[in-house]
Amino acid sequence: MNIQTKEQFLQDYKASTSNQLKEQELDQAVLDIISGVREDGDEALYRYTKKFDHVALDSLIVSKEELIEAKKQVDAGFLDALQQAIENIKAFHEQQKEKSWFVNKEPGILLGQKVTPLDKVGVYVPGGKAAYPSTVLMDVIPAKIAGVEKIVLTTPPQANGKINPHVLVAAQLVGVDTIYKVGGAQAIAALAYGTETIEKVAKIVGPGNAFVARAKKWVYGDVAIDMIAGPSEICIVADQTAPPSFVAADLLSQAEHDESASSICVTTSIALAEQIIAEVEKQTNTLERKEIIIQSLKQNGKIIVTANLQEAFLIVNELAPEHLQLMVENPNESLSSIKNAGAIFLGNYSPEPLGDYFAGPNHTLPTNGTAKFASPLGVYDFMKKSSIISYSKEALQQAADPIIKIATVEGLTAHANSIQLRKDDTNASSKN
Numbered sequence: 001m002n003i004q005t006k007e008q009f010l011q012d013y014k015a016s017t018s019n020q021l022k023e024q025e026l027d028q029a030v031l032d033i034i035s036g037v038r039e040d041g042d043e044a045l046y047r048y049t050k051k052f053d054h055v056a057l058d059s060l061i062v063s064k065e066e067l068i069e070a071k072k073q074v075d076a077g078f079l080d081a082l083q084q085a086i087e088n089i090k091a092f093h094e095q096q097k098e099k100s101w102f103v104n105k106e107p108g109i110l111l112g113q114k115v116t117p118l119d120k121v122g123v124y125v126p127g128g129k130a131a132y133p134s135t136v137l138m139d140v141i142p143a144k145i146a147g148v149e150k151i152v153l154t155t156p157p158q159a160n161g162k163i164n165p166h167v168l169v170a171a172q173l174v175g176v177d178t179i180y181k182v183g184g185a186q187a188i189a190a191l192a193y194g195t196e197t198i199e200k201v202a203k204i205v206g207p208g209n210a211f212v213a214r215a216k217k218w219v220y221g222d223v224a225i226d227m228i229a230g231p232s233e234i235c236i237v238a239d240q241t242a243p244p245s246f247v248a249a250d251l252l253s254q255a256e257h258d259e260s261a262s263s264i265c266v267t268t269s270i271a272l273a274e275q276i277i278a279e280v281e282k283q284t285n286t287l288e289r290k291e292i293i294i295q296s297l298k299q300n301g302k303i304i305v306t307a308n309l310q311e312a313f314l315i316v317n318e319l320a321p322e323h324l325q326l327m328v329e330n331p332n333e334s335l336s337s338i339k340n341a342g343a344i345f346l347g348n349y350s351p352e353p354l355g356d357y358f359a360g361p362n363h364t365l366p367t368n369g370t371a372k373f374a375s376p377l378g379v380y381d382f383m384k385k386s387s388i389i390s391y392s393k394e395a396l397q398q399a400a401d402p403i404i405k406i407a408t409v410e411g412l413t414a415h416a417n418s419i420q421l422r423k424d425d426t427n428a429s430s431k432n
């Protein structure tokens, strides 16, 4: 991790966002995979699974026997922890439920919005470098609360051709209908276009590595997606009141996800910056995923020293990080200065992993600066709306003139005619 000033950081940041070369290579790889799946269906899924996950599968679907076997492999402590997390995630997401509404604006006029759950949703659960039963909960519970009828899940197989048992148990607990053993861009293409085995869905949700996130971007439009939820990011704003060991531990918690993950601390204290670096080095040596962490910090680990907190918030709003921790004297007061972040954690005792697993808010969050316009995954992602318009004969006849006027100005006389016919209708029996 290196220390930078605000000016150095912003200069590097601008240069890195304008470098599209890396994205071009990624795009080519992803587009080749998507075309392969569209052309060859299941055969391509077996082929890419062999190539990228190094396993030759017999079937793309998790069998009943595998689901039963998984239950025998997980311990009671895990089940208990999962149940507690489920309760918190359910309670939080219940608050997001949206209802249909109708207003009777004036006599004879009924307007409203009808809320309908999506029919069929595909959930991507990452599984390359770690297993994510927590993501199963985060992505399926809001879909269930919304009332989605069919939920299918896809995740990469392990080297033995099976899916991690903890993921399978989580999926059974929350009521997933079918589980596929496919990961990466090929899984996204299969959900978007369908294959012999995998049925096309209306919307794909869930996080993943750069291949998954980019594939979602490419299929968007042919299918809905939730957001770009790529490699994990953490940004911590720390003042002299933040314990350096806590800051270091929280930065490392996201660095361990992926070599492409990003961990940034913005601090007003150069002394704290130096203490954090020392802590990061000390703690890294004790961690199992040391190799990934070292690569991640080398590529995307930074400590930025600013003159004051307002400068720190300016950087945060420019970065729009997936996760933001405010480890400052008055975190609640600072909240009003934050515009762009996927999830905001306040104070020294609200570390990011609390949100990853347990507190209740969703951990599928926008990355790569997209928190400037995107929100956390929620019940609202699984519902769509239809407008309702109902006018009586009298109400329409009263509204006719302005409608005819606007239609005529637009030169759309068939529109005007549709209204004019009803304005002129004197038939007493045609009431509705």
Ligand SMILES: NC(=O)c1ccc[n+]([C@@H]2O[C@H](COP(=O)([O-])OP(=O)(O)OC[C@H]3O[C@@H](n4cnc5c(N)ncnc54)[C@H](O)[C@@H]3O)[C@@H](O)[C@H]2O)c1
Pocket: 029, 052, 053, 125, 126, 127, 128, 129, 130, 132, 135, 156, 182, 183, 184, 185, 186, 207, 208, 209, 210, 211, 212, 228, 229, 230, 231, 232, 257, 258, 260, 261, 322, 363, 364, 365, 366, 367
């Ligand atoms: N933003 C969020 O909300 C959020 C939440 C959880 C996890 N994450 C992120 O999800 C990611 C999980 O990544 P992961 O790798 O562990 O699992 P993953 O399932 O996302 O990716 C693994 C798949 O990537 C494909 N792949 C790997 N190398 C490839 C190559 N060279 N060419 C083509 N395809 C290739 C393979 O098909 C493999 O199955 C991490 O970056 C983590 O930070 C993000």
Ligand SMILES: N[C@H](CO)Cc1c[nH]c[nH+]1
Pocket: 132, 134, 135, 231, 232, 233, 254, 322, 356, 363, 364, 365
């Ligand atoms: N931090 C991840 C989102 O970027 C979510 C997660 C799941 N398990 C552990 N962490």
Ligand SMILES: [Zn+2]
Pocket: 232, 253, 254, 257, 353, 356
């Ligand atoms: Zn995490």
